[in-house]
Amino acid sequence: xxxxxxxxxxxAAGGRASTKKxxxxxxxxxxxxxxFVEQERGQVxxxxxxxxxxxxxxxxxxxxxxxxxxxxxxGETVRNAVAxxxxxxxxxxxxxxxxxxxxxxxxxxxxxxxxxxxxxxxEILLLGATTLGRDLAGAVATTLLTGLTADxxxxxxxxxxxxxxxxxxxxxxLLCTIYTLNYRPQMATVRPRVMPMPDxxxxxxxxxxxxxxxxxxxxxxxxxxxxxxxxxxxKSNLAYADVVVAGGMGLGSxxxxxxxxxxxxxxxxxxxxxxxxxxxxxxxxxxxxxxxGKTIRPRLYIAAGISGAIQHRVGVEGAxxxxxxxxxxxxxxxxxxxxxxVTDAIRFLPAxxxxxxxxxxxxxxxxLAS
Amino acid sequence: xxxxxxxxxxxxxxxxxxxxxxxTIMRQGVPTIINPYDLFALEEAMRLRDKFGGEVTVLTMGPxxxxxxxxxxxxxxxxxxxxxxxxxxxxxxxxxxxxALATAIKKISDTWGAPxxxxxxxxxxDGDTAQVGPGIAKRLGLMQITYAAKVTEYDAAEGxxxxxxxxxxxxxxxxxxxxxxxxxxxxxxxxxxGTMADALRGARAEIIKWNAKExxxxxxxxxxxxxxxxxxxRVFAPSPRAEKAKFIEIPEGGSLPDALIAEIFTRQxxxxxxxxxxxxxx
Ligand SMILES: Cc1cc2nc3c(=O)[nH]c(=O)nc-3n(C[C@H](O)[C@H](O)[C@H](O)COP(=O)(O)OP(=O)(O)OC[C@H]3O[C@@H](n4cnc5c(N)ncnc54)[C@H](O)[C@@H]3O)c2cc1C
Ligand SMILES: Nc1ncnc2c1ncn2[C@@H]1O[C@H](COP(=O)(O)O)[C@@H](O)[C@H]1O
Numbered sequence: 001x002x003x004x005x006x007x008x009x010x011x012a013a014g015g016r017a018s019t020k021k022x023x024x025x026x027x028x029x030x031x032x033x034x035x036f037v038e039q040e041r042g043q044v045x046x047x048x049x050x051x052x053x054x055x056x057x058x059x060x061x062x063x064x065x066x067x068x069x070x071x072x073x074x075g076e077t078v079r080n081a082v083a084x085x086x087x088x089x090x091x092x093x094x095x096x097x098x099x100x101x102x103x104x105x106x107x108x109x110x111x112x113x114x115x116x117x118x119x120x121x122x123e124i125l126l127l128g129a130t131t132l133g134r135d136l137a138g139a140v141a142t143t144l145l146t147g148l149t150a151d152x153x154x155x156x157x158x159x160x161x162x163x164x165x166x167x168x169x170x171x172x173x174l175l176c177t178i179y180t181l182n183y184r185p186q187m188a189t190v191r192p193r194v195m196p197m198p199d200x201x202x203x204x205x206x207x208x209x210x211x212x213x214x215x216x217x218x219x220x221x222x223x224x225x226x227x228x229x230x231x232x233x234x235k236s237n238l239a240y241a242d243v244v245v246a247g248g249m250g251l252g253s254x255x256x257x258x259x260x261x262x263x264x265x266x267x268x269x270x271x272x273x274x275x276x277x278x279x280x281x282x283x284x285x286x287x288x289x290x291x292x293g294k295t296i297r298p299r300l301y302i303a304a305g306i307s308g309a310i311q312h313r314v315g316v317e318g319a320x321x322x323x324x325x326x327x328x329x330x331x332x333x334x335x336x337x338x339x340x341x342v343t344d345a346i347r348f349l350p351a352x353x354x355x356x357x358x359x360x361x362x363x364x365x366x367x368l369a370s
Numbered sequence: 371x372x373x374x375x376x377x378x379x380x381x382x383x384x385x386x387x388x389x390x391x392x393x394t395i396m397r398q399g400v401p402t403i404i405n406p407y408d409l410f411a412l413e414e415a416m417r418l419r420d421k422f423g424g425e426v427t428v429l430t431m432g433p434x435x436x437x438x439x440x441x442x443x444x445x446x447x448x449x450x451x452x453x454x455x456x457x458x459x460x461x462x463x464x465x466x467x468x469x470a471l472a473t474a475i476k477k478i479s480d481t482w483g484a485p486x487x488x489x490x491x492x493x494x495x496d497g498d499t500a501q502v503g504p505g506i507a508k509r510l511g512l513m514q515i516t517y518a519a520k521v522t523e524y525d526a527a528e529g530x531x532x533x534x535x536x537x538x539x540x541x542x543x544x545x546x547x548x549x550x551x552x553x554x555x556x557x558x559x560x561x562x563x564g565t566m567a568d569a570l571r572g573a574r575a576e577i578i579k580w581n582a583k584e585x586x587x588x589x590x591x592x593x594x595x596x597x598x599x600x601x602x603x604r605v606f607a608p609s610p611r612a613e614k615a616k617f618i619e620i621p622e623g624g625s626l627p628d629a630l631i632a633e634i635f636t637r638q639x640x641x642x643x644x645x646x647x648x649x650x651x652x
Contacts, residue, residue, distance in 0.1 A: 040538060138505055147599030151498070174605055174606065174607060175605070176605045179601045223545045269648075299638055300641060321634065334617075339637070340617045360645055
């Protein structure tokens, strides 16, 4: 009975749903937009800057300030994250730095975040929907007893200043817009690559406000015994790839899915798939594209045998050019693809791979010759 | 040991259809399943029980028909099943859901002993928020470990648990205190089929049913729509692009692949040189 359970009935659009009561007095002090800047082991997760871009738009619409929130161990990484926040659009930064925050642990991070929120009262708080961000956001929202919209694909503010967070709802072709009208802060998470990366503009350090953690290492029950980094070779660069080729159920079998990999390889692209292929065990889950997989923003996306359900669509809409290959000319994917081919992908893909090879190697030869 | 596993009955997503005119979900006849992620949680819990002894209680909040999923869990080998069902729970968002489940877990704890571990799945396939686990943990004041790949150690005497957790860019090995909430990652184990004895017992066993009051809910305003800070205001179909897809057809005397490649490079002129570079890397 969680979130989308109440979306199906259109009745949800009337009655209590649309009532905005006068905000309770104790919430009126909540102002400004905050973006949680996720940094770990020397690196800021790029989703933080994507959110900073989205947060900037919301803050400007509301006429309020945009703040970066940096939590971590004192040192180079945190200092850097704070400095970079200003270059990506923050007006000020809140920092909670403590050696106990070196590794991510829910207890300590939740304490830091709830402290900051209760002290400085933001009206909107955005976090990346990463493993860290989702672990943290759920805990923070429950501690603060406020609303949280997971994996939003669009953020906006209404005329009355409420945050409107849109996400796909279960089923396959619907979106819903969720509000947290009578509680503060209004929280939302957004997956990496859903929002465009804003330009980085060199800026000097702005106002930085620090708050102590108020917890000693001895108070924190959970200990990190070890961290084993992923092998470089097992990481796919799907989310940040320039060109992506993906296949769906239309391919019919795991063997036919090789056609997708072959095309990807011929043009130096990453390959991906729709969710049912992961569920069937044909492709590993890190290759799934869409709402519950990766969001991509390539310059070229080629989708073969994918129908284009909303959960898939939201993961690829940021692509500059979408090419769809499908036998059904009424497939929903043609509602958002730029270029369509109505044909059997199983026969077409090998021909396309061959044609690309010819064309690209002809260029290579030209280049080598010149 | 006592372990509570939260499972949810969800529609078999592949089969949901949306009414093209009214934009409502057509639920009639849609088969339901146990949320696939929750099966990893259930199996991990049963493995621990088999090793250290004790009981596994499965808990779900849902309509009366969610009894089917609980019965299924019993046939897999769970010891006890509790169904939390009441119209007051209808329309719960994740905050209200975690309130209801946490309240029921307290009652389970009072009735059959405090759980050492509470398991959830990583997320549901219909709600898909991954928030209910952390919500339960915070409401019950439990330690919280999400994206758990494996419970590697359990030490009742010390009251500790060691877990491998999927983190950004690697695996975190965490040691925490009991009681602890664990949200299990997918693909970590395989649900057992259950023995013949389990099947027989499961078919006959009583499903314990609690309404809000029986579960110990005192403040109904924390349940259902009333207890949900989030509000769904608008449900809508995505709009097609202003400009329709351009369909490429076989040109006279040409080939479809070549026509497509020409179209791609006309629209993305810089791509041709870059692809040539990329392709040469292979
Ligand atoms: C909570 C939730 C989250 C989800 N998250 C995701 C997600 O992250 N990513 C995702 O992809 N899905 C997701 N889904 C599933 C999604 O709703 C769709 O079910 C799924 O995307 C459909 O995959 P498909 O297009 O490959 O298969 P289908 O819908 O079965 O479509 C197959 C297509 O192939 C075409 N076809 C058939 N034969 C051929 C052929 N020979 N050549 C060319 N075309 C052919 C058919 O016309 C059809 O359009 C989610 C669902 C839910 C409920
Ligand atoms: N109604 C429910 N009944 C029992 N468990 C639930 C319910 N909703 C969510 N859960 C548990 O919480 C996890 C996360 O759910 P969600 O936040 O909806 O993605 C699921 O995998 C379940 O283990």
